[in-house]
Amino acid sequence: MTDCLNDQMRDQLPLLALGALSGADEVAVRAHVATCASCRAELEAIGHSRRVLDAVAPAVDVATIVAALPAPHLRVVAPDHTAVQPKPGRAPWMTRSYLAAAASLLIVASLASPYLMRMGDGPKGAGVPDSSVSVVPRGATSTVPTATTVSSTPAPASTALAVDGGLSDISDDDLRTLLAELESLEATIAVEPATIRAPIVEGSGTF
């Protein structure tokens, strides 16, 4: 028997045997097979071959294979409307940096505020310009020297500062003293970062 010369039809025969052809294609191929002895013989050979190949393949134990599978790398699952999306362009470490910077600013501001307050409490007579700065040792008496009386010797670490007027008017020496005082203080962040909870996974551990 000579082979069918209609390669297009012959190519469809395995799919016809598998039942994988769509309606129109199946009708066309079946119509051809009905009139072509070669394709009928080929379709029969394909059917025999499939049965043999099925018999060759041993049965496999699905449960054994599933038990041997590695655990999945669980993914975070959240419904779309509640999905937690990181803000675009801002990495977590950046957020932490911003928080740390903000906390530092707050601490510095809170430490500096008494000195600024004392600036406002100082004598503001006609003879005392707002820009005057006084450096007073702790425990000193109420005598507040004016800027003109500031000693040229560096103030000790325990020196308390009294600032009258705005910070813009502080002299370099006094500013250094103020900064040294601030640096000697130990600052800690009182608020711990919120704990990141483990995500809830769907269907975990079920079988």
Added chain:
Amino acid sequence: MGEPNAKPADATDAQLIARWQRGDQRAAAALVERHAKPLARFAASLGARDEVEELVQDTFVRAFGALETFRSDSSLRTWLFTICKRLMLDRRRSERRRRDKVELEEEHAVVEFDALDGMVGDETAQRVRDAMERLSPLQRQVFTLRVTEGLPYGEIAGLVESTEGACRVHYHNAIKSIKEYLSDD
């Protein structure tokens, strides 16, 4: 993609993969159930004998360990076939190193396809078996993938590392040979 919460048997491979990645072991079972038999057929066509079941299991273990890398450019089944074939070749190479034997090369592998030994069969089945034993490994692989899976020639070509045209020729030569064995009196 269809209904995401479809029953495992109705769900697509992609849906089942997603479910397994969320921890649903039933999805893994459904995937194994769906692809184990075709994989076993393919492994047998590669010349695997007693090791078919082990090869199929190793294929699944390897595949599930790398599902993150699976791209839907091809079907999951074709991807599994690719892994299976590589594992088979690795095994043959190991055996060759150990025993200094040649594997899977055409002239040697013909005699390795004796997985049909002991198969109860009528005369027709015996003839088909005889015919398949005489196919080259490449012909057998192409024929198996076309007849049992209905894979397009392009996909088969990727699996067997050949061309689409060559695979078409391999298939037609194989079916012609089997037809001749069946028609012999």
